[in-house]
Amino acid sequence: MEVIAESWHSLPCVCVNSCEEEKLVSNKNQLQEHTSSYYAATINEYPAFPQLRGAKSADICVVGAGFTGIATALTLAERGYSVAVVEANRVGWGASGRNGGQLISGVGGAARLRKKHGEGVSDLLWDLKWRGNDIIFDRVKKYSIDCNLKPGYIDVALKPRHVSDLEDDMKELQRRNFPYQYHLLDRDETQETLGTEAYIGGLTNMRNGHLHPLNLCLGEAHAAVGLGAAIYEQSPVTEIVHGARPKVMTDQGYVEADSVVLAGNAYHKLEAKHLSGLTFPAGSYIIGTEPLPSEVIDEINPQDMAVCDLNEVVDYHRLSADGRLLYGGRCNYSGREPASIKSSILPRMLKVYPQLKDVRIDYEWGGKVGIVIKRVPVLGRINSNVWYSQGYSGHGVNNTHIMGEIMADAIAGQMEKFDLFAGIKHYRIPGSQWIGNQVIALGMLYYRLRDLL
């Protein structure tokens, strides 16, 4: 299972040049609404949150309202802290509101963590691996969040060594008496389950699943507000003024707090002295078809599973609640932003489902993933009261929720899990972002070669 956890969405695609979002942040003229995606088109209505104006005070101020920021804020609010969240654009504007919606267990860099801390942490890592799923399933129920959460996921094998990986994962589930349904599928069963000859095996897991990520993020944000948290949108943070009570500055105001949590992931450039070069922004891209007829759905995914292959650089797909195929993956290995997302991703989708050749594509979009060379999420703190968590290497829906809880624990003084991650020394690529992305582009080629073997 670990192989999956570590490889899922790893290094999906790279943009070296001018991703539109790179122009973001710190200038109010560049404030952005949600990118035009299937998710933005089906967003639950919500009144915009105000801009930050004037002086505010809170126990904790969180910068960035993606899953990391919102999950941390909600956990803290549940524990009675006063929390303010400051977001440059909109809640869920970044990767959290744009992703594949695949809820997959795992802890980034688990093998590396075991190597560093010893096999003694294996049980802890196993529990953490499922913790993000538990938090999400619990919150969706507790706060009645309307985000189309559905159990059902399948890892699919493209080559014999993937089948061996799945067999190992299966043994681990058995050894741990995993309490949810899972099945190892042979070639015929996989082909029957997914209506394609592209895969030669699969492992289903009913504790994983899929969801509408933007609506989950918004639902959690509203849950936090219901517990007293304040959220400010369209308020890019320009600077952190350090001190006993650091100040989170925007052009029009600030929040003073006992602790600050930086949760801007691939989109923020704050605290460059400490954080630049530790994570790299790589692009990942998705297309969405028109709603498919029920007979086509019955053929390609009658059990409504989220699907992800086992390549190093993965392709992934699932059906939306209204029956569209949302298909995502890599575009190229050149390290450049694709000229057309649709013409890059569509051939990959048709390789798996040639029967969809006449289907209309209604949506195409992308977003930035924070890649970490060692795959372990980058957790740490600056001056004892400015905390950060970022870099889930494309495996963020569950990991952000795990880390949100770990950050909240750490702020309350429970450091064990935080130290597990913060103890990893990460590689820092010196120089400009351009140079960093060239390195990632080379890394992409390496993984592509491995996938070809």
Ligand SMILES: Cc1cc2nc3c(=O)[nH]c(=O)nc-3n(C[C@H](O)[C@H](O)[C@H](O)COP(=O)(O)OP(=O)(O)OC[C@H]3O[C@@H](n4cnc5c(N)ncnc54)[C@H](O)[C@@H]3O)c2cc1C
């Ligand atoms: C196309 C795509 C598909 C993906 N598919 C999956 C998937 O299916 N399953 C999965 O597990 N993971 C997936 N991922 C990865 C996952 O979405 C991310 O790991 C996760 O959402 C990261 O959440 P985050 O809150 O850390 O960052 P983000 O969601 O990117 O949020 C960061 C926020 O910080 C804000 N911000 C930045 N700078 C500032 C500032 N100076 N002031 C104030 N706010 C600031 C940004 O505006 C943004 O809203 C995918 C990612 C992409 C892009």
